[in-house]
Amino acid sequence: MRKQSKFVGATFGAITLLALGAGPALASGSSVNANLKPIPGSGVEGSGTAMVSVSGTTITVTMAATGLLAGQPHAAHIHFGADARHECPVIGDDTNKDGHLNTSEGAAAYGPIVVSLTKTGDTSPKSGLAIDRFDTAAGGKISYERGSITVTPDVATAISSGKSVVVIHGVDYNKDGKYSGTTKSDLDPSLPTEATDPALCGVLASAPTGGMATGQGGSAAGTNGALVALGGAALLGAAGTGVVAARRRRVEA
Numbered sequence: 001m002r003k004q005s006k007f008v009g010a011t012f013g014a015i016t017l018l019a020l021g022a023g024p025a026l027a028s029g030s031s032v033n034a035n036l037k038p039i040p041g042s043g044v045e046g047s048g049t050a051m052v053s054v055s056g057t058t059i060t061v062t063m064a065a066t067g068l069l070a071g072q073p074h075a076a077h078i079h080f081g082a083d084a085r086h087e088c089p090v091i092g093d094d095t096n097k098d099g100h101l102n103t104s105e106g107a108a109a110y111g112p113i114v115v116s117l118t119k120t121g122d123t124s125p126k127s128g129l130a131i132d133r134f135d136t137a138a139g140g141k142i143s144y145e146r147g148s149i150t151v152t153p154d155v156a157t158a159i160s161s162g163k164s165v166v167v168i169h170g171v172d173y174n175k176d177g178k179y180s181g182t183t184k185s186d187l188d189p190s191l192p193t194e195a196t197d198p199a200l201c202g203v204l205a206s207a208p209t210g211g212m213a214t215g216q217g218g219s220a221a222g223t224n225g226a227l228v229a230l231g232g233a234a235l236l237g238a239a240g241t242g243v244v245a246a247r248r249r250r251v252e253a
């Protein structure tokens with residue numbers, strides 16, 4: 001029994017450290033993370049995470065979310081506006097006082113679309129509503145990863161400096177399992193507002209450094225700390241090597 005519990009402890013610790021260390025391992029550019037939370041008034045009870053690594057004007061985006069309307073396309077973007085608050089909207093942004101935030105009402109907080117997180121093809125703001133190229137959230141879940149996304153220098157700087165916001169759109173106010181209702185989308189009047197209203201949101205900000213996280217983990221875990229550190233270091237080393245190798249291949253290509 002004792003052996004088993006040690007094994008579980010080390011494995012759990014390694015995974016935790018790997019997750020926390022992912023940012024610093026990528027660090028010749030920079031890396032930012034977001035916790036995605038429901039937009040006020042959206043009726044969404046989901047959550048998610050996003051990570052964006054920036055290298056020059058190329059970004060890699062990893063995103064996962066649950067609790068979305070299942071089987072329907074969910075537009076997802078990185079938003080940024082120099083004049084925006086660089087935040088997720090609050091219910092006070094509901095300027096027409098209908099109890100819901102549409103995409104335009106949220107813009108004071110997060111700004112316009114700067115990157116469309118499509119699965120294929122163009123990723124510019126022009127693809128903001130390219131519904132056939134976004135994830136349809138089977139089972140209400142999205143699991144997204146895409147690299148080699150080119151952005152402008154201004155957008156790269158905004159993302160690196162914690163001023164950009166990830167927004168996943170598509171809600172179901174009337175809980176009928178589809179995009180419906182008489183209110184038209186503020187972005188495309190041929191769609192119901194449910195299809196484009198924001199659902200989940202998170203500011204992309206810098207994560208704590210790997211060193212800080214390791215220290216906290218060690219002191220909190222007590223005697224398991226050494227095991228945790230060993231397992232984590234081994235896994236981090238392996239992951240780091242992989243990343244470096246992948247980068248070299250890209251550079252050579």
Ligand SMILES: [Cu+2]
Nearest residue numbers: 076077113167
């Ligand atoms: Cu958006």
